[in-house]
Amino acid sequence: MAKIKHNNFLDTVNEVFTDAKNQGVLHLYAEDTFFNGRKIQIKGKELFHFGTTGYLGLEQDQRLKRAAAAAIFKYGTQFPLSKTYISHPLYSELEQKIASMYGYPVIITKNSTLGHMGVIPSAVSDRDAIVLDHQVHWSVQSATKTLKIRSVPVEMIRHNRLDRLEDKVKALSSKHDKIWYMADGVYSMYGDQAPVVELVALSEKYPQLHLYFDDVHGMSWIGKNGAGYVISKMGQLSDRMLLFGTLSKTFGASGSVLVCSNKEMYHKIKTFGGPLTFSAQLEPASVAAAIASADIHLSDEIYDLQKELLERIELFNSLLEKTALPLVDKNNSPVFYIGTGMPITGYNFVNRLMKEGFFVNLGIFPAVPVKNTGVRITISRHNEPKEIKALVAAMEYHFPKALAATHTTTLKVFRAFNLSTDHLKKTNQMSAHGLQLQYQQSITKISKKLWNELFSGQGVFDWDGLHFLQEAFNGNDLPQENWSFHYFLIRDQLNNPVLATFFTGALWKEDMLAPESVSKLMEKEREKDPLYMTSKVLGMGSLFTEGEHLYLDKSHPLWHQALHLLFDKLEKLQTSLKTSMILLRDFGRDEHLNEFFHNHGFVKIAMPDSCHIKDLSWESPEAYLAGLSTRSRRHFRKDIAPFEAHFDIQYLEHIPDSKKDHYYQLLGNVRKNNLGLNTFAFPKKILTLMANHPQWEFISLTLKKQYSQQGKAIEVGVMFCYKNAKGIYVPAFVGMDYDFAFKHQVYRQLLYQTIKRAGASGFSRINLGMTAGFEKKKLGADLTPTYAYLQAKDNFSMELMGMLQGKK
Incomplete structure (x- = not known):
């Protein structure tokens, strides 16, 4: 039996992104001749920038700019040599300062994606297992896929479900040395956070549990020396934890950093870490800018910057509390997510805000479920209080208009995100337009x-x-x-x-x-x-x-x-x-x-x-076969005609009680052998109902005893056929004995006998269903692409x- 045709995930994402691009909210180009972080120009219009991940605004700091420019003139635009051989002269200073920030040894990587690809295969041994939070960043998930060829188990649990994590640890602990749980510190879409304190407690309860955090969205804006959200919660890093931070985004430069307190593991990763060995190193300008940023992080100035940002975050939170806007997760991170539910509502809302002079990001599939589309707003030090107030006022005004324009309601959006609807009026219903x-x-x-x-x-x-x-x-x-x-x-x-x-x-x-x-x-x-x-x-x-x-x-x-x-x-x-x-x-x-x-x-x-034969007007089976293509006739002569004599063929209007169990077994055989379309078995009583129903009939193939090794006739195949009220013949299901199916071409014979039966019985068309399209096409079926x-x-x-x- 042919297997189901699987959709390419990238095709789906391409279609979603293309639609968002056509709606004018994705793949845009900034048109500015210079940036100040506060505004961004798109399609000839200056917009207040509420989409940056540079939360502290350090990417516009003059000290970082001067350091980067000086490094270019001093060292060139790049240092084209692997770090395995020799590092750029500025690298040592950067590593020392970042290590001082965290208080632990660090490894600088080109970016977090390459960092995860280098670190995870080195840190995780063949005797370990991995459990992923299903919302952990794509770069972490992608890196774990390389471990499949080493047979390392990679499990997944629902977001922040520590009860499920504990179950996984218990199940995996007897067979594996370490169980790695991989999560984000601060999640990039909703701005919600990992339960770090509870995870540390769980790792103390189960010493085999090791923690791997991607905290790139938690960097700089919180914690001692801006070391990030995870460190701010756990205080210190145990030797059973690995932590990723970033030198881009809020840090203002480029690159990422792995923090590792386990000396043995640190040495192993640093010595040879895949992309850490073979990828190009950071450009001199990036290293110099990161050093300048590290100096700020190691000074008291970082706390002043954090305080300024926190004041803006608290202002935004306080303003949102006075509205009915669906904030998906309230916290003190600089990432906010206002749900819109349907993509079309998100497109409408984003475009309305852009017309009002505000740039925000659209959260869209696959970063979020398609019905959890929404607007991701990031607050930075670039945003002035008056602009924050204006953004909230614009959202409060345009949100209900976006809902109305796209035929949805506030109640629907709140339900899509499992938010409380107690405060909402239940009268917010759609118009039926006279329908x-x-x-x-x-x-x-x-x-x-x-x-x-x-x-x-x-x-x-x-x-x-x-x-x-x-x-x-x-x-x-x-x-x-x-x-x-x-x-x-x-x-x-x-x-x-x-x-x-x-x-x-x-x-x-x-x-x-x-x-x-x-x-x-x-x-x-x-x-x-x-x-x-x-x-x-x-x-x-x-x-x-x-x-x-x-x-x-x-x-x-x-x-x-x-x-x-x-x-x-x-x-x-x-x-x-x-x-x-x-x-x-x-x-x-x-x-x-x-x-x-x-x-x-x-x-x-x-x-x-979808497979069907639309024309059954031929006068005889010979006329039907004459209408097939040359290749199909050759297939019939080779794989069908020689086997027809192997069978006694019966057309049954009823199923005798003595055959019901056997037919049910034959039906189950096909289901178990065709896992490409994996369904539950039908209730056994369905055979009795079919047997007594005037619109069902059954085509039975019994292998003659001379072709059976058992020396007796054996019923090896049955087609369950429904006679539709409009002259359509529907071979709905097939049952087969797989001990004989391939040697005697049982399935092909059933298809041919079904077509013969439909034509001889005066039906106008056969609906052959969806699976085994290749086999059906060889017998004259037309194939139509079908989607769900x-x-x-x-x-x-x-x-x-x-x-x-x-x-x-």
């Missing part, structure tokens, strides 16, 4: 005639098909076998349908769409815990159905409003059902819908191609699956 939404939880409450007019040309979700599914996935013993059904019909004032669809609430395996290698790892864990890494999903259609699950009249002038109305209902439903994600699925290439879905918080992922759109509450599962790829 009427009918919502039902059973297909029996929907007009059979209307539903079939809209959907009977699809798969197993005409009216009778959905009635069957409701029976099958209700009242079962296991939670994964019970689904809730949700039907939506939106009509205009003339009662004409504008939109119709259905969703199911069901428990999904979070690796359902992950590569097979990831699912194999997940299934090992599920041997101990059957519901490991599962979550409830509100998905368009169901895991049983394929096809166009959304009817949308795009010729209607209110189709956008109909989608807004649907999304509003889905959001409320998601809250009541407590689902982790919403999935829209089985869409073709549609740029208008693609843009609409993305702007409203959905990420596009590629599904397998995912809106998850966080990126944890996506990042975890990505981390597990390639792991054995």
